[in-house]
Amino acid sequence: MDIQLSAPGAMETEIRLARPQKAARASDFVSRLQVMQTILGAEHFAVLRLSGHGLPSARKLTLSLHNWAHEVDVNARALMEAYGPAMLAHLEASMLPLLWEGAGENQFAESGAEPFTARLPARLLPWSGMAFPVRLGAHGNGYVVFLGTFIAPSSDLIVDMHMKSCQLLIDMLAGEEKKLTPAEALSEREIACLQMAGDGCISEAIAEKMGLSVHTVNAYLGTATTKLDAVNRIQAIAKAIRLGYIT
């Protein structure tokens, strides 16, 4: 392990919660995935990410990284048709890796970590595979999938690969972080008003607590709404919670 502890630099990383210094590029992710694929003895990888906030029916898994080259459309569709709904449901309920056997003579998929893997119905796809569910929280959830004809990792390897899958999606999310922050920082007053509105106070009650007029409170909520790029107060509250301005 590399030990370089120049004092001020180390302090800073600690405070910044040790986020990666520069945004990792897609090629970095691909090379990491290729290493994982080789270790697992798989032939292809795919990263599926959950998109569509909210409604269970509106959520879906979309392909974000893969090495299928020109066969991508056919393969992605086949994968989603066979296991899409099962994978979505699984992501809501469990952290266990998914495993399935493909159709054909020489297909084999076995996990060394029974009972800590869940099996999907076999023989729906031309390849066997293993999918690691990654649920980070409000953002960046998804699966890292490996496909091949012979998938038989030991429990040791499964734990290791699952950790790497999590780290990969965390790093992908960290790279997108900029897009999630609003254009302009909210002021303290605006945050306080949003917080109280989120706690169920009407404008009059907020005004009384803060010793302001109702119009001022509404103005603060209005500017907060603009800064958060929301169309109304309610959407501003939802966004403020997701971004961590209020709780």
Add this chain to the structure above:
Amino acid sequence: METIRSDTAAWESYGFSAETVERKSARELLVQHLGRCADHAGLSSGLRALTDYVSASHYLLVRHDAAPEAGLEAVVASDWPFDMVRGIAGALLASQSRTSELEKCLTLLKPCFSHLDETVTAPKGISREYCVVAFHVGRVRMSLLLLFPEHFILSQSKLRDVGVMTGYFASVCCQGAILRQDREMELTDREVECLYWIAEGKTSDEIAVILGISRNTINNYITSVMRKTATKTRSEAIAWAVRNSLV
């Protein structure tokens, strides 16, 4: 040197392949042991094995989806002294609600160290520092809190292992408890659908057009959501839904 908590170092540090090791690794043996404990009765012995694996002394498993007022409801399993559990459960949930959603996503499976409150008396020989590893079992966020002997440094890579394996173990062991307490079950699909559109900033009239039902019906759904969630205003109901990651 285990004290370096840099993310980039962590990526390399746990990247050893198990394939070259002929003997079963400690991790493999642990997974086997957990497999034997994988029913609800085995919860404590499984967690004990995980605790021993990182050379920690006491475990406390909490879930973060319980309401703040529920208090000890959040504690899934523990062998900490009771007074300490009572002291820390509230503090932990409070600190979680101060962290932004994005921060929570980026710190998944990352061991964090905190200090016990001054007022808490730790058992003799136990460090006043404790370690927290967070993970998701489906939509439920859980944390494993570990106490360890004084002057002891826990291995970062083993802590990450434990994060993943506790996640697996809890996915199997606590499945019943997670499904039962899922608060989303209380709301109907239509109600969640309405909440989603409101959080997107739509008015009742707009939602009426989107869903093809009358605005009065929409308002009835919202009223019923507010009744079920014991919230006073629309804003508060949306805030509740975002906090519980329904939308």
